Amino acid sequence: MALETWLIKLKKTISNTLDTARSSNHKANVGVLSFEIAGLMSKLLQLWNCLSDKTIIRLRDESLSLEGVHKIVSNDESFLLGLACAEMAENIRVVAKSISRISKRCRDSDLQGFDGWFDEWFDEFANSGHDRHGWVLSSKDMEAKRKKMDKYVTITATLYKEMEELSTIENCLRKCKEYKPSSIKEQKIVDLQTKLFWQRQEVKYLKERCLWNKSFDMVVSILVRSIFTILARLKLVFFGFEFGYPSCLPRSLSASATVHPTQNPDTFHFVSGPLKTSSKPAVSFFESNSKLLKPPSSTLGAAALALHYANLIIFMEKMIKSPQLVGVDARDDLYSMLPSSIRSCLRGRLKGIGLSSASDPVLAGEWRTAVRSILGWLSPLAHNMIKWQSERSFEHQNLFPKTNVILLFRTLFFANKEKTEAAITELLVGLNYIWRFEREMTAKALFHCTNFNGL
Structure with missing residues (x-):
């Protein structure tokens, strides 16, 4: 009997231990994943900032009015807004x-199910506005979450730097201990040990304040609610439905996208319950946006030339600013960057004038004005292309992304290939004349100087 009682107690003890282990496993803190999560929070803050009234008004009043965009991308504002919406939706x-x-x-069943039911739940909300879990936040709650995420990102970024410093101190201390001891070395070791102690205290303090010691349930709850709210804000901004969403989405954003910034950023509302939907849209919200982001065959993006042409334009811009400093080697380098289509067009434009004189100052002035005018609208798109690529380049990616975002339609990605090549050819013809004019003027000046000295 006593043995049976002891076995029952042992069974209960083992069962309780296993339950505790499972519970602690579920309640485990995010730990080292805090850096990845902070990166996600930073991206959420970036997206939320992109959808603020101030940013949207700037998008409508400044970005859409870029001369280069109208000349070689599109002058259809609905299409451009559709591209902006599609890129944000994809992000x-x-x-x-x-x-x-x-x-x-996560331990919470709803949050844990977000992974298994992600496609259904998120697509359902994107297509119909049906928020079955009530995850969309009010503007006031979202502002509170924004401040909290901003705080977590800042502290976690500081923790990352301090942990790197801690690793550096530990490595220095280890190297010092490897060498033969001396009075100077011993003092340095003592100093490093003291520094190491305080650095560990700093890291411990930051871990307690940042995401490191937070549970997955708490962190994921913030992330999920924020991403649903941001998607709701996107639908509000680009479709203008303040109190709900349409029963189905248009297949092409280019035909119906429009911007409706609110007068007061604290007055917008979001739907948090089921809507009256008669049928599922033929093309889902995210699918339609993905299709819209695929560049047409007539664009530089489709030809995989956008980045190359951006570098080419920036290279020419530098040469045009100081044509007198351009040598033969630089001209050869520029020519080697030209694709066959531009070379062929350039040969046709320069045919018959290769040996002609370039001594007309009036014509040189006209060409300077012309190339500056072209660069005035073409150069911003080229620089934006480089920035856009740099933001996504592996070498330039930071743990916590920057908030300054370049939208794809403001680059050369959707630029018409034929129109862009025509503009580049015009720049090359102008640069050719300006370069030859500068060389002839320099040669004449040297000739007169030589004759003067000879006298």
Whole structure:
């Protein structure tokens, strides 16, 4: 009997231990994943900032009015807004996918199910506005979440730097201990040990304040609610539905996208319950946006030339600013960058004038005005292309992305290939004349100087 009682107690003890282990496993803090999560929060803040009234008004009043965009991308504002909406929607989808992967570690069943049911729940909300879990926040709550995420990102970024400093101190201390001891070395070791102690205290303090010691449930709850709210804000901004969403979405954003910034950023509302939907749209919201981001065959993006042409334009811009400093080698380098289509067009334009004189100052002045005018609208798109690529380049990616975002329609990606090449050819013809004019003027000046000295 006593043995049976002891076995029952042992069984209960083992069972309680296993339950505690499972519970602690579920309640585990995010730990080293805090850096990845802080990166996601930074992207959410970036997306939220892109959808603020101030940014949207700037998009409508400044970005859409760029001369270069109208000349070689499109002068259809609805289409351009559609591209902006599509790019933001794609960024939202990518971030949401990352959140769903982390949600598997949650204890809360709804949050844990976000991974398994991500496609259904998120697509359902994007297509119909049906928020079955009530995850969309009010403007006041979202502002509170924004401040909290901003705080977490800042502290976690500081923790990352301090942990790197801690690693550096530990390595220095280890190297010092490897050498033969001396009075100077011993003092340095003592100093490093003291510094190491305080650095560990600093890291410990930051871990307690940042995401490191937060549970997955708490962190993922913030992420999920924020991504749903950001998607709701996107629909409000580009479709103008303040109190709800349409029963189905248009297949092409280019025909119906419009901007409706609110007068007061604290007055917008979001739907948090089921809407009256008669049928599922033929093309889902994210699918239609992905199709819209695929560049047409007539664009530089489709030809994979956008980045190359951006570098080419910037190279020419530098040469045009100081044509007198351009040598033969630089001209050869420029020519080697030209694709066959531009070379062929350039040969046709320069045919018959290769040996002619370039001594007309009036014509040189006209060409300077012409190339500056072209660069005035073409150069911003080229620089934006480089910035856009740099933001996404592996070598330039930071743990916490910057908030300054270049939209794709403001680059050369959707630029018409034929129109862009025509503009580049015009720049090359102008540069050719200006360069030859500068060389002839320099040669004449040297000739007169030589004759003067000879006298």
